Amino acid sequence: MGEQRIGHIDGIAPGAEFHRRKQVKQANLHRDTMRGISWIADVDGLDVADAIVLHGGYDDDNDDWTQVRYTGASPDKEKYKEAGIPKLLHSQSWTYQDNASLKRSYERKHPIRVIRGWKGDARYSPINCYRYDGLYEITAIRTAVSKWPAPDGTPIEICQIDLERLPSERQDPTSVEQKIADLLEQQEELEPLPQEELEVAEEEPEEEAEDAPPYGEKFPKTRTQRVQRLVRDAAVARNVKELHDGECQVCGLRLLGPDEKPYSEGAHIRPLAPPHSGPDVEPNVLCLCPNCHVRLDIGAIVIADDWSIVVRAGALGGNVLPKLKRLKKHKVHLDYIRHHRKHWLGESDPSQE
């Protein structure tokens, strides 16, 4: 189909979501529909890895968003499943094609596209789909001993790969301007966003750069960022808002516009901006009415570990539910709730007893 390449795929910004592996492949993000590791021939014909999928995988994996520890591949016949998670019968080898390609990407300092699937770490997984999370570089490779020995007790060596997310300024796709415009059009065709939402999406990154030049002066860069934010909001926040059908998870209000469509906002529990630097992922986003969005952002409400809503200030005349409304399909992660609570209550947290 399309052209396979190392690095960004033109027109696909980090945050873009795809329903199934087939669509990930069709977007040229990953060559395969089942393997974790994707590889292509480099200029000299030798294979290098260009993408990986984080989708549950092995027990030795670890995901901390910016830092990822990945386990190499093994032939099927050398593994078995226990509690749904693959366990190895034999040590892995750096000569196995998938692992060798990762090693070569490390040596050549090639970036790796990271795609997270719905079976991955609950803190970062999208809802029933796959998300392109941008470029990572391999910072280290090593042969490690797996936490899980073989059934007969012999230790198993694995190919371990450490990756680190490239800084955000290197995540901007240097794509053709026209393709960005096309993507923008596609997104708006799917569901036209209200003007307010566009403005909100643009305001957030500008908070840090107070004396930023006027919009027109840095047109290409700003334009790219704008598309990225659009794609992210279009995918992550929209998923959450749709699942809740616009109903506020804190007060239960379902605000309707004149068009009979519910209006709600995707609120980040752990803010995106530094120093918080929370991830823009579904488990970190709540569907809130504008009022409760502000209440969350200014710490007028915090949420306890049992999901009960603690009103701290300024709630006269405003009702809140006893507990945060949650859905089976939208799993909010406690890590973000705790981060928010700790930020507003400090170390001495009475609700954590």
Add this chain to the structure above:
DNA sequence: GGGCCCGCAGGG
């Protein structure tokens, strides 16, 4: 959420 069982879509 785990287990099962039937897969497709490469690539040798």
Add this chain to the structure above:
DNA sequence: CCCTGCGGGCCC
């Protein structure tokens, strides 16, 4: 052809 794999959707 045949083999393989960080699927997928169903069941409960």
